[in-house]
Amino acid sequence: MMNEDDELLPDDASGEEEEEDIVEYFDDADIDEDFFDEMDYVNEFDELEDEVQSSLEIVDANLDKFLSVSSVQAVYGEPIEHGNTVIIPAAEVLSGMGFGIGVGSSSSTEEEEEEEESEANRGGGGGGGGYAFSRPVAVIIASPEGVRVEPVVDVTKLALAGLTAAGMVFGTLYRMMRGR
Amino acid sequence: MRTETWAGEMIKAGNTEFVPFAKVFQFSLPFTKNFRLIWNRPAALMVYNGPNNERYVPIVDVTRRWQVGILLAGFVVSMLLWVGLRKR
Secondary structure, eight states, X not given: OOOHHHHHSOTTOOHHHHHHHHHHHHHHXXXXXXXXXXXXXXXXXXXXXXXXHHHHHHHHHHHHHHHHTTOGGGSBOOOEEETTEEEEEEEEEEEEEEEEEEEEEOOSSHHHHHHTTSGGGEEEEEEEEEEEEEEEEEEEEEETTEEEEEEOOOHHHHHHHHHHHXXXXXXXXXXXXXXX | OEEEEEEOOOEEETTEEEEEEEEEEEEEOTTOSSEEEEEEEXXXXXXXXXXXOEEEEEOOOHHHHXXXXXXXXXXXXXXXXXXXXXXX
């Protein structure tokens, strides 16, 4: 029984014969060497883009892993049982990540266009960064008497906010006094 | 951009049962997948103390409230000082 590929080929044509025909065609055709150089350049650029694409896929997979750390399940911690009391910590979780990758070549002037074939004028690069943090917000205490929420106050953050506010006020005062 | 309220599993402590809720905020740029931001925070508890006895307990971020309040107060006082001293 014949398969579909066999049906598409002529009866007397084999893969080797076809290849020979193609080589003969290019040998006979009046194509200058620049054409092949340009084709090499395009192929190299395509390879570079393929590499970038595969890098992007790797980064994207890592991005998913990184962001899964700050899933919504991380907001409430594991319940801690102590006698009849259950304690659950609650925290806010924030994470952000970004990255970028690019490829290109320099050909802004005619001289550079002539030099374009050299690999020194082509390249690619990328970079990225991320940030994740978690801050306790409250503690849930569940006992037979009932459930209550105890807030967690971050004194350091409040002190920094106070210093910033004082800086704003004294800065304004200083500017107004100096202006007189 | 996506915001939603997430409900956790019911937790039992003695005769009391409660369900924790969290607010979910997700942001990504519309034209690219290269940037993503996730912000999850506790929102409230729904406490069940037996049949027909439900209680909603909000979880307040006291630190955030004070922080915003202090910074706003500083800004307002600065503006008032600036306007008041300029008129003299």
